[in-house]
Amino acid sequence: MxxxxxxxxxxxxxxxxxxxxxxxxxxxxxxxxxxxxxxxxxxxxxxxxxxxxxxxxxxxxxxFLGIQDRHAQQSVDLRALYLQTGRQGAVNLTTIDWRHADADVQRILAGATGTFYDDFSQRSQPFVEVVKKVQSVSTGTVTTAGLESSTDAEARVLVAVSVQTTTNDAPQQSSRAWRMRLSIQKVGDDAKVSNVEFVP
Known part of the structure; x- marks a missing residue:
């Protein structure tokens, strides 16, 4: 069971x-x-x-490509600004008319900064007096210009200028060829000449 x-x-x-x-x-x-x-x-x-x-x-x-393209365009624009500032600075320095020399000097100072501004502003009055005394009229024309070097903050521009000059003692125009190295400094959204050297 x-x-x-x-x-x-x-x-x-x-x-x-x-x-x-x-x-x-x-x-x-x-x-x-x-x-x-x-x-x-x-x-x-x-x-x-x-x-x-x-x-x-x-x-x-x-x-990424958009950022790269924007940076490249900014670099191109900056180089163009440096070059144009160098060209205009050379023209301003070599285009002086005794009849409005004070305004010409102020135009040079408006485009200057740093050491060049300090030096030129100190010497501008004696310079104007000489220009008026000899009744000098000079006209500068840029023949060639190029960037020698550049960064985001500054650049060096080489400029060749042909300068035509007359004075009260020499009414016939005389022509001279000058070469300059202009240091350009970025100032805000603008650029100004900070130094000028005459080169052989």
Missing amino acids: STSCDAAELADFDDESVAEEISTEHADDVDGGARSTHWRMTPPRLALLIGVTTAAALASLIG
Whole structure:
């Protein structure tokens, strides 16, 4: 009798265990299938991911190229400013008319800074007196100009100038060729002459 009950209980236990195990395995399979379905990279999702990644890469590249282009343009503009300042500074220095020498000197000082401004402002009055005394009229024309060196803050410009001059003692125009090295300094959004050297 005891053996029969044990066998029956064992049979019930085995049936329940098997059923539970099958149920558990089935649940795992269902969950695993759900997880697998959730993380599966389907073709539409893959295409979307590639599209988003490509768009982000292109946006970064365009932004980088835009910054590079802006920096390059700023460099070109700055070099042009230095060169124009050097050319105009050379013209101002060599174009003096005794009839409005004071205004000519003020024009030179307006485009000057640093050491050159200090030196020229101290010597400007004796210079004007000499120009008026000999009734000098000089006109400078730039023949060539180029940047010798440049940075974001300063530059050196070489300028060749042809100067035509008349005085009360020599009414016939005399022509001379001058070469100058002008140091240019960035001042805010502008640039000014900070030093002048005459070179052979």
